[in-house]
Structure formats: structure tokens, C-alpha cells
Amino acid sequence: MSEQLHALVVEDSPTMRQLIVFALSRIKVLKVVEADDGVDALKKLSQQHFDILITDINMPMMDGLKLVSMVRKDEVHKEIPIIIITTEGAQEDRQRALSLGANAYITKPIQAPQVISKVKDLLKIS
Amino acid sequence: MSAKKADETAHREDFLVLFRRGLKFTEELLAENEKLRYRLANLENELDGARRGGGDDSTLRELREKVRELEIEKARLLSSYTEVESANRDYQTRYAEIEEEHNNLANLYIASYQLHSTMCFKDVVQVINEIVINLVGVSSFTMYLLDVPSGVLHPIAGEGVDLAHAPRPRLGEGVIGKALAGRQRHVAESLTTAPLAVVPLATADSQVGAIVIDRLLVQKEGFTAVDNELFNLLSVHAATALLAGLLRDQVGDRGAIQAITVAHARSLLG
Numbered sequence: 001m002s003e004q005l006h007a008l009v010v011e012d013s014p015t016m017r018q019l020i021v022f023a024l025s026r027i028k029v030l031k032v033v034e035a036d037d038g039v040d041a042l043k044k045l046s047q048q049h050f051d052i053l054i055t056d057i058n059m060p061m062m063d064g065l066k067l068v069s070m071v072r073k074d075e076v077h078k079e080i081p082i083i084i085i086t087t088e089g090a091q092e093d094r095q096r097a098l099s100l101g102a103n104a105y106i107t108k109p110i111q112a113p114q115v116i117s118k119v120k121d122l123l124k125i126s
Numbered sequence: 127m128s129a130k131k132a133d134e135t136a137h138r139e140d141f142l143v144l145f146r147r148g149l150k151f152t153e154e155l156l157a158e159n160e161k162l163r164y165r166l167a168n169l170e171n172e173l174d175g176a177r178r179g180g181g182d183d184s185t186l187r188e189l190r191e192k193v194r195e196l197e198i199e200k201a202r203l204l205s206s207y208t209e210v211e212s213a214n215r216d217y218q219t220r221y222a223e224i225e226e227e228h229n230n231l232a233n234l235y236i237a238s239y240q241l242h243s244t245m246c247f248k249d250v251v252q253v254i255n256e257i258v259i260n261l262v263g264v265s266s267f268t269m270y271l272l273d274v275p276s277g278v279l280h281p282i283a284g285e286g287v288d289l290a291h292a293p294r295p296r297l298g299e300g301v302i303g304k305a306l307a308g309r310q311r312h313v314a315e316s317l318t319t320a321p322l323a324v325v326p327l328a329t330a331d332s333q334v335g336a337i338v339i340d341r342l343l344v345q346k347e348g349f350t351a352v353d354n355e356l357f358n359l360l361s362v363h364a365a366t367a368l369l370a371g372l373l374r375d376q377v378g379d380r381g382a383i384q385a386i387t388v389a390h391a392r393s394l395l396g
Contacts, residue, residue, distance in 0.1 A: 015260060018239070022232050109263040112228070
């Protein structure tokens with residue numbers, strides 16, 4: 001598969017964002033765009049097409065759960081695969097995110113292979 | 127790091143090439159084994175036919191010899207197959223180890239990169255917070271800074287704690303003060319004992335402060351090998367970054383830039 005795919009990584013922590021982008025750089029067909037929070041993410045979603053959305057939950061301006069629910073209500077992006085990466089490890093947090101429409105839920109600290117494998121699964125790339 | 131990353135990528139590619147060769151060899155062995163089974167079955171049929179048809183002794187001997195050779199060949203192939211299978215298992219284990227090592231190095235590289243990406247004290251404190259929360263997986267901790275004249279450690283930042291009511295230990299006293307005075311990390315024996323860890327922050331010639339960890343994220347079952355490496359990195363790199371930030375903020379951005387002269391640098395180098 002040589003088709004270029006686009007991922008939007010939404011994370012307020014530059015350290016964490018760099019770590020996620022670093023992990024995703026191993027998927028050669030994936031081009032990554034970064035956003036600081038939910039508001040920034042919505043703006044970037046309106047400007048270009050993305051194949052996958054990876055977001056944190058706890059962020060200023062607009063949190064990840066609000067972003068997920070808004071994206072799922074949007075006609076253009078309602079089918080986009082969404083992965084949550086968060087410090088919130090309680091079962092009820094996971095259930096809430098999945099019920100709002102997230103496709104996968106990964107807790108921090110992350111293991112790069114886990115993130116890569118989840119992204120590949122959702123994008124159906126080998 | 128880019129050279130290291132390229133090196134790791136090359137290792138991974140080499141490993142994958144080896145792994146694919148092993149897989150191809152296994153498939154060839156299996157196909158060969160299948161052919162031999164087929165030939166063996168044919169020969170056994172021929173042997174039975176010869177027996178029933180009253181074939182002469184030389185034909186029977188010839189067929190028996192062929193069967194014996196094929197049995198030996200089959201045993202050899204099966205043994206090779208077992209060896210390849212075992213090698214494949216070793217490769218898989220090694221691949222998992224390399225993946226883990228790669229992940230750990232990425233964590234350390236990014237922590238170090240972020241710590242030294244700014245000279246602003248407030249930003250350095252924020253980066254330390256992010257490393258402790260996101261990379262180590264801590265839900266409650268306090269960052270202390272040593273007030274050198276009084277020898278008292280003051281809480282300056284943290285997560286999940288009330289800084290106003292946090293203790294103010296003296297250098298050399300209590301778990302926190304002793305850890306910094308001795309530049310020795312303290313790690314509790316169980317996850318129910320607070321503090322879980324005290325990471326002293328010190329350069330070769332200055333004691334700067336400490337990170338005191340009280341609670342881990344619920345999904346985290348304990349400290350890992352990479353956490354220890356992150357603590358080692360924080361001990362020195364967070365200390366130098368905090369000191370640099372404090373000094374730079376004291377003279378101001380403008381002052382710091384004006385202080386940079388080649389003549390001064392040369393005089394420092396002697």
C-alpha cells in the first residue's frame with residue numbers, strides 16, 4: 001500500500017505529542033498533523049481530510065471526550081477511526097469514551113508497538 | 127539520535143530479512159517433507175505389490191534400501207524443521223526485546239530533548255511535570271526546590287497534592303532530605319508506602335531539589351526498568367535544566383543573550 005494516509009494527533013503536552021508522533025513515524029504511509037487541544041483539532045479537521053484521529057482526554061479549551069462527541073455528530077467525519085490516549089485508567093472512563101464513539105482506548109504510559117498496532121488495525125494496513 | 131534511530135531501523139530490517147528467510151526455509155522444508163511422504167507411500171505400495179506379486183529378491187532389496195534412505199532423509203528434515211522452529215522462536219523473543227529497547231530509548235530521547243528545549247524556568251518545570259505524569263505514569267507527586275541559604279526544600283509544583291500543606295523538609299533530614307543530601311534515590315519496598323520514590327535532583331556540584339512520588343496511575347502496577355532510566359535522566363538533566371532556567375530568568379532573556387561573547391567563552395576555557 002503506497003497511498004498516503006493522514007493522522008491528526010491531539011495532545012496538549014508537547015512531550016507526549018512528540019512521543020506519539022515519534023511512534024507513528026514508523027508507519028511510513030502515515031503523515032501526521034498535530035493539534036494542541038479540541039478546538040485546534042476541529043479547526044484542522046475542517047481544513048483537510050484525515051484518516052484517523054488520536055486524542056488525549058484532559059486538555060484545555062476543549063477536552064478529548066467533547067471532541068469525540070462533536071466529531072461523531074459531524075457528517076463529514078462521523079466515520080473516522082478515533083483512538084484515545086489518556087492517563088485515565090478507570091473502567092468507567094474507558095466505557096464512557098467508547099460509548100461516545102471512540103474505537104480504541106490506550107492508557108499512558110504508552111508502549112509504541114501498542115499504538116502502532118492499533119493504528120494499523122483501524123486503518124487496515126499491514 | 128537520528129544515527130541511532132537509523133541504526134535501529136537497519137537492525138530491524140536485518141532482523142525481518144532473517145525472519146523471512148527462516149519462514150521461507152520452513153515452508154520449503156514442509157513442502158520437501160510432503161514430497162518425501164508421498165514418495166515413501168508410493169514405494170511402500172510398490173514393495174507390497176512386489177511382495178504380493180512374488181517379486182525377486184533384488185527388487186525387494188532395492189526397494190527396502192530406498193525406503194531406508196527415505197526414512198533417514200525424513201528424519202533429517204524433521205530435525206532441521208525443529209531447529210528452524212526453535213530459531214524462529216528465538217528471533218521472535220529477540221524482536222520483542224528490540225521493540226522494548228526501542229520504545230525505552232524513544233522515551234529517554236524525548237524526555238532529554240524536551241528538558242533542554244527551553245531555558246525558561248516555568249517551561250522546564252512544566253516539562254518535568256509532563257515527563258513524570260505521562261512517561262513514568264504518576265498521579266500524585268511533588269517537585270521540591272532547595273533554598274540553599276536556609277537548607278530547606280520548598281514544594282514548587284506537583285500533581286494531585288496540596289502544595290500549601292506539603293511538608294518542607296530540611297536537607298539531610300527525613301526520607302526526602304536524606305535522599306538529596308546523599309544524592310541517592312529512595313524507592314519504597316511496596317506500593318502502599320508513601321513516598322513511593324524520591325528522586326534527588328543534583329548536578330556534579332549543586333543540590334537543586336527533589337521529585338517526590340506518592341501515587342502511580344491506577345493502570346500502573348509498579349516501577350519498570352525504563353522508569354529507573356528516566357529517574358537517572360531526571361536526576362541530572364532536570365537539575366541542570368532547572369538551574370539554567372533559574373539563572374537565565376534572573377538575568378532576563380536580553381541579559382543572557384548579551385552575556386554571550388566569544389571572549390568570555392574563551393576566558394572560561396582558559
